[in-house]
Amino acid sequence: MTRIVPPIRLGVNVDHVATIRNARGGDLPDPVRAAELACAAGADGITAHLREDRRHIRDSDMRRLRDRLSVPLNFEMAATDEMVAIALEYRPHATCLVPERREERTTEGGLDVIGGGVDLAHKVEKLAHAGIRVSLFVAPDEDQIARAADIGAAVIELHTGAWCEFLAAGETGSAEAELARLLEAAAHGSALGLEIHAGHGLDFATAEIIAAVEPVRELNIGHFLIGEAIFVGLEGAIRQMRTGMARGRARLGAPQAA
Numbered sequence: 323m324t325r326i327v328p329p330i331r332l333g334v335n336v337d338h339v340a341t342i343r344n345a346r347g348g349d350l351p352d353p354v355r356a357a358e359l360a361c362a363a364g365a366d367g368i369t370a371h372l373r374e375d376r377r378h379i380r381d382s383d384m385r386r387l388r389d390r391l392s393v394p395l396n397f398e399m400a401a402t403d404e405m406v407a408i409a410l411e412y413r414p415h416a417t418c419l420v421p422e423r424r425e426e427r428t429t430e431g432g433l434d435v436i437g438g439g440v441d442l443a444h445k446v447e448k449l450a451h452a453g454i455r456v457s458l459f460v461a462p463d464e465d466q467i468a469r470a471a472d473i474g475a476a477v478i479e480l481h482t483g484a485w486c487e488f489l490a491a492g493e494t495g496s497a498e499a500e501l502a503r504l505l506e507a508a509a510h511g512s513a514l515g516l517e518i519h520a521g522h523g524l525d526f527a528t529a530e531i532i533a534a535v536e537p538v539r540e541l542n543i544g545h546f547l548i549g550e551a552i553f554v555g556l557e558g559a560i561r562q563m564r565t566g567m568a569r570g571r572a573r574l575g576a577p578q579a580a
């Protein structure tokens with residue numbers, strides 16, 4: 323007998339369209355145009371990260387994304403007063419609070435939800451009170467996830483970056499151990515009533531694997547898709563990603579062996 327499997331969404335992160343634009347200054351290529359194309363190609367939502375140093379996405383990009391998209395906008399941001407104020411002004415569908423360091427090349431590790439204490443809890447409350455769905459970008463760590471649920475986050479996004487890096491380095495044992503942690507974390511978060519998302523460093527192969535994890539309801543993917551778009555176009559890259567995710571998800575609905 324086949325099982326009914328909840329669908330999985332694809333959020334396309336357009337940060338690195340802005341990275342290319344900013345390499346030369348000016349306005350091209352436009353991440354908002356990329357976002358619109360991504361939606362036409364089957365993205366369920368758009369993610370963009372307004373970094374404190376504004377190295378790629380600009381404030382005006384975020385505003386234009388909010389104004390022009392008809393799909394949910396996931397506003398990634400550091401848990402700072404400045405970013406909370408911007409989110410409260412722009413009112414995106416969702417915010418994803420992430421750890422941020424100026425020296426990092428990309429997001430390293432998950433948010434320290436426990437260490438964020440009362441201050442982080444207040445920020446989550448403020449955003450949620452404004453009707454913004456709050457997600458916390460976390461490593462697969464049970465205590466951090468429990469605290470995310472305690473402070474009222476609706477969603478956690480599991481950081482898949484370490485797993486992807488182990489795989490890319492051929493460190494199979496470490497990759498398997500990290501994948502096991504991701505699976506446990508997804509089950510744990512879901513049991514606590516959190517919606518589970520995952521992302522960072524995913525490509526066609528890893529997205530297909532994670533799409534087969536039942537509690538995971540959304541993948542956010544950027545860098546790989548924007549890179550792949552150079553070769554096959556953004557539409558082609560997104561369509562291929564969707565096909566792989568659907569194939570992964572379909573494994574869940576396949577008849578179970580007796």
Ligand SMILES: CC(=O)[C@@H](O)[C@H](O)COP(=O)(O)O
Pocket residue numbers: 335337338370371373398420427428429459521522544
């Ligand atoms: C939080 C996360 O994993 C990424 O979505 C984030 O946006 C990465 O930052 P960069 O896009 O600047 O690499």
Ligand SMILES: NCC(=O)COP(=O)(O)O
Pocket residue numbers: 335369479520521522523524542543544545546
């Ligand atoms: N939150 C993860 C995300 O939006 C995309 O990360 P990446 O695919 O650019 O590494």
